[in-house]
Amino acid sequence: xxxxxxxxxxxxxxxxxxxxxxxxxxxxxxxxxERGAGEIGEATLAVLMQLRKRGPLSLTELSERARVTPGSxxxxxxxxxxxxxxxxxRDPADKRRVLFTLxxxxxxxxxxxxxxxxxxxxxQLAALDSRQRAVLAEAAELxxxxxxxx
Amino acid sequence: xxxxxxxxxxxxxxxxxxxxxxxxxxxxxxxxxERGAGEIGEATLAVLMQLRKRGPLSLTELSERARVTPGSxxxxxxxxxxxxxxxxxRDPADKRRVLFTLxxxxxxxxxxxxxxxxxxxxxQLAALDSRQRAVLAEAAELxxxxxxxx
DNA sequence: TATTGTTATACTCTATAACTATA
DNA sequence: TATAGTTATAGAGTATAACAATA
Numbered sequence: 376x377x378x379x380x381x382x383x384x385x386x387x388x389x390x391x392x393x394x395x396x397x398x399x400x401x402x403x404x405x406x407x408x409e410r411g412a413g414e415i416g417e418a419t420l421a422v423l424m425q426l427r428k429r430g431p432l433s434l435t436e437l438s439e440r441a442r443v444t445p446g447s448x449x450x451x452x453x454x455x456x457x458x459x460x461x462x463x464x465r466d467p468a469d470k471r472r473v474l475f476t477l478x479x480x481x482x483x484x485x486x487x488x489x490x491x492x493x494x495x496x497x498x499q500l501a502a503l504d505s506r507q508r509a510v511l512a513e514a515a516e517l518x519x520x521x522x523x524x525x
Numbered sequence: 526x527x528x529x530x531x532x533x534x535x536x537x538x539x540x541x542x543x544x545x546x547x548x549x550x551x552x553x554x555x556x557x558x559e560r561g562a563g564e565i566g567e568a569t570l571a572v573l574m575q576l577r578k579r580g581p582l583s584l585t586e587l588s589e590r591a592r593v594t595p596g597s598x599x600x601x602x603x604x605x606x607x608x609x610x611x612x613x614x615r616d617p618a619d620k621r622r623v624l625f626t627l628x629x630x631x632x633x634x635x636x637x638x639x640x641x642x643x644x645x646x647x648x649q650l651a652a653l654d655s656r657q658r659a660v661l662a663e664a665a666e667l668x669x670x671x672x673x674x675x
Numbered sequence: 676t677a678t679t680g681t682t683a684t685a686c687t688c689t690a691t692a693a694c695t696a697t698a
Numbered sequence: 699t700a701t702a703g704t705t706a707t708a709g710a711g712t713a714t715a716a717c718a719a720t721a
Contacts, residue, residue: 435680622702
């Protein structure tokens with residue numbers, strides 16, 4: 376019973392939700408500020424990473440995964456197209472659809488941006504002990520699942 | 526030895542860093558998409574929350590906490606000022622400084638925006654068990670500390 | 676008719692550079 | 699000189715609404 380006060384506090388959903396909101400806002404803003412000169416932004420990087428992982432995707436698929444409107448995504452891919460980081464291809468099976476594919480240049484700039492952020496983050500993680508890293512690994516899984524939830 | 530593959534994987538900083546990057550980007554984008562009509566955005570909300578928690582702050586203090594340039598923050602507080610969510614006051618002790626203070630309207634809209642996001646997040650957290658919530662509580666502390674790190 | 680995608684317009688958020696006022 | 703703040707300009711990222719092409 377003596378150790379329950381702390382645990383009960385950590386488990387009260389309202390307090391946890393508030394702590395998570397703040398933590399996520401802070402770490403995201405730190406990520407953004409770690410961006411190097413000439414590097415692409417978070418939203419653009421996310422599009423390129425999706426194309427790398429999932430292969431050619433349509434505009435609707437990209438906009439749903441990023442949780443933005445099709446109009447917003449259309450403008451994002453337009454910028455990427457102009458920069459030469461992806462190419463458009465009409466889907467032969469359904470000529471309304473446009474499939475977006477990563478170019479070698481897009482792949483390279485995505486890698487550079489990801490590595491830069493990761494170098495910084497890895498430096499921070501190195502200071503943690505094994506148990507703390509395990510906590511963050513599980514938290515990453517939980518947060519990803521929550522983000523995908525309906 | 527049979528259980529070590531998973532643990533070793535979770536503890537390899539490079540893999541953990543990558544998983545965290547993805548998880549944070551996903552959950553943040555989900556937060557953003559949960560914004561209701563007429564609600565303020567993440568950056569603006571963060572400013573109001575700082576003013577609520579830390580009392581009157583100067584432009585430099587606000588820009589350092591948000592990790593944006595003074596020029597950027599000046600424009601953010603301008604929008605908030607025009608909307609009536611904060612007020613400017615010259616610091617009598619140093620007339621270069623401007624102290625920003627939350628108005629009752631600013632306090633109210635910050636509460637509304639925070640509650641809306643929290644209602645959604647609390648619903649997700651309610652589906653987790655006690656141990657998982659404890660993991661997220663510790664992760665929130667670790668991520669906040671990493672975000673503040675030099 | 677419904678779906679896919681684009682464009683026009685507007686607002687938020689950010690950076691950089693040039694500027695004013697105060698210390 | 700150095701610091702605090704503002705403004706002008708530009709670009710990324712987003713939403714909504716109106717539109718064209720295809721199913």
